[in-house]
Amino acid sequence: MADPAGLPPRLRPSTAPPPPAVTRALHAINTCTSAAALAPLRVHILQEPALLRSTAVVSAFFLSCGRLRSLDPALVLFASLPRPHVFVFNSLLRSLPPAPACSPLPLFRHFFGLGVRPNRYTFPLMLTSLSSLCELSVVHSQVAKSGFARDLHVRNALLARYAACDPGLGHAEQLFDEMPSPDVVAWTTMITAYRNHGRSFHALATFRRMFAASVAPNRVTMVSTLGACAAHGAADTGIWIHQYVQKQGWELDVVLGTALVDMYGKCGHVVEGVRVFSEMTERNVCTWNSIIGAFALEQDGEMALRWFYRMKADGVRPDAVTLICVLYACTHAGLVDIGRKIFNLIVQGEYGFQPGIKHFGCMVDLLSRSGHLDDAFRVVEAMPSQPNAVIWGLLLQGCKARGDTVLSEDVTMRLVELEPENASHYVTLANLYAETGRWLEAEKFVFPLLGLQQQFYSITLAGRFYSTVHDIDGLG
Template sequence: MADPAGLPPRLRPSTVPPPAAVTRALHAINTCTSAAALAPLRVHILREPALLRSTAVISAFFLACGRLRSLDPALVLFASLPRPHVFVFNSLLRSLPQAPACSPLPLLRHFLGLGARPNRYTFPLMLTSLSSLRELNVAHSQVAKSGFARDLHVRNALLARYAACDPDLGHAEQLFDEMPRPDVVSWTTVITAYRNHGHSFLALATFRRMFAASVAPNRVTMVSALGACAAHGAVDTGIWIHQYVQKLGWELDVVLGTALVDMYGKCGHVAEGVRVFSKMTERNVFTWNSIIGAFALVQDGEMALRWFFRMKADGIRPDAVTLICVLYACVHAGLVDIGRKIFNLIVQGEYGFQPGIKHFGCMVDLLSRSGHLNDAFRVVEAMPSQPNAVIWGLLLRGCKDHGDSVLSEHVTMQLLELEPENASHYVTLANLYAETGRWLEAHEVLKWMKEKGLAKDAGWSLRMLEDRSSKCISDGNFMECAL
């Protein structure tokens, strides 16, 4: 009976049980643990009309294919459906990995070709599997054709993918500017995109625009804005965010609290970062990394190490970033012995990972600065991968600082092999020859540079060196020139 107020009767759960075949099929699909079992299940579904008509069975099968990372059975079954329900198609999209071997666009075209209609959840699901601007443009066009161009949920999904895939953010900026009333998700997406692309000033400018538009931020907004403050050194804005959070009574959860600690640390306000850290009820390895890194940045190596040992005492397992911060602190505090010990523990697998190139770089820098050049060279030789120009450059700086011309020459040769078009390496080599009175060799290096067209990048130092080497060679007075 209709309600007196004119409302329809309340909906009640269906009392009609699903067919036994559907129940058995769902149990088999949901308990399936082997990709090899998916093909027989697909054959069984195709042979049973009741199963083929069941959106629950088809959707569960698609999701099982995604869970077991075997999409072929799902694609074959999808191609056999006469007119799949949009719920079924969305389940297929959910089963796709972030970077599928096949684009979801042909699946969408097949779906539309059967006369089916997408809904507002279809495009956001599909967009997460797209990674190229060309595909995004095609999907964007299809969004407009399907009538979802004004749907904020869909537009935000498009905005997020453009922000992730567009190197210069031009498409994302245009889409955002065309949105009549962007919500907090839209604003946060743009702020985060600017921060992730290294445009911290634009991120903070957009953050201010959001407030001018009377859109209230959420926690994700604040975390992204604090990241931009940290990168830009905008401590005043960071303090304002902290005060805003306190005014609203937001709890300092592990994500927001860590963002505040990181911002204060990178802006040089370590004491304030410590105060925030002490008020947090939950901390993770990222929180500890932020506070240790803060002391490393202000070159307080002893405090960085104290916090590192406190972290271990609290049962938090250091990760690769933790050890980079610790070794960096050792470099700038000149703590050679403790740096050696920690690096050796990393090599021995004490922390569950092998040293990466940044750990090697810190160790080479530490040993080179302290004059342990042979040890630094042995660290470079022990690297599992080929040392890059940064590693050799750190060693070269130590060689120069401590006057080791022999090792300097060897290191410079390594740099020349890695970067044969870099004129500064040739100038360094020529200078080394000149400093040891080997003016003929210095002149040959400069001559070779000219022939290769590299001289133009070396500036005045190259011209001065060339003039002096030419004069010494013409005079034949190498010893006098070397003094």
């Protein structure tokens, strides 16, 4: 019977059960746990016309291929479909990894060539699998031709992909500026993009523009903006965001709470960060890292260690970032013995991972600052990978501070080998030799400067001033 308001009858779900063959196939596909079993399933689908016509079966098979990370059976089956439904094609796109080895564009061209048209879900799914601006421009053009240029869902997906793939963000900025009324998703995408590209000032300016446009933020907006506040040291904006969150009555969940703790810590408001930490009902390892890192930045090593031990007592397993914060705190507090002990525990696998280059860097810095230069040198030589210029530079700083010219020369020679184009290393060597009266060797390492940069070099050697233009005459 028709509705009194003149509306058609309500839609009711179909009560007709699917054919037994479809039910069995879906069960076999959804319970499949081995990539080797996908090929026989594909053969079975191709041999049964009812299964090949079933969008539910084919879509489930594609998704299972994606889950088991075996795309070849899905691609072979897709090529065998005479005219796949757009829902089936979208399922194939969902099965692709975020950065597939091959571009999804050939699949799209094949699909389009069969006379099937995409829908508003097709393009966002395709975009997540693209990583080059060239491919993005091709899809962008197809979006316009297909009539989806004004679709908010598609437009926001395009913006997000441009923001992720364009180092200069020029394409993303142009697309955003062309939007007549960007929604909160678009504004948040630009704020996040600026923050991720180290342009915290632009992120904060965009946040202000969003409010001027009367667009209300969501939680993701606030988390991204708090990250920009932390990077820029914009404590005033961070405090304003905290007050806004309180006025809106938002629950301080683990993501938003951690962002606030991190912002307060990096802006030097550690007490406020601790207060937010205590108000949180749920915390994760990132929350603990933020509070430990806050005390490390304050160079309060003892408090950082207290929170580290409290973290372990609460049953939270430290990760690599936690130990970087702890070793950094030990470095700036001069806690050499504790730093050694923690670093040795990392090496022994106590925390479930081996030390990375940042852990080695913290340890070299700790030992160098405290005058344990030989120990620091041994740590560098024990690194599983080749030390970079930053590691040797940390050791060189300690050598200079302690006046160890012998080790300084050795370390500087390593830097010259690593970065032969860096003129400052030659200047350092020349100064080292001049300080000990080794003028001929000093001259040897000043001459390469001429080949590196044809410009004026002023070098102070043992308190005397020498000018180098195109020749060096009378050193010593």
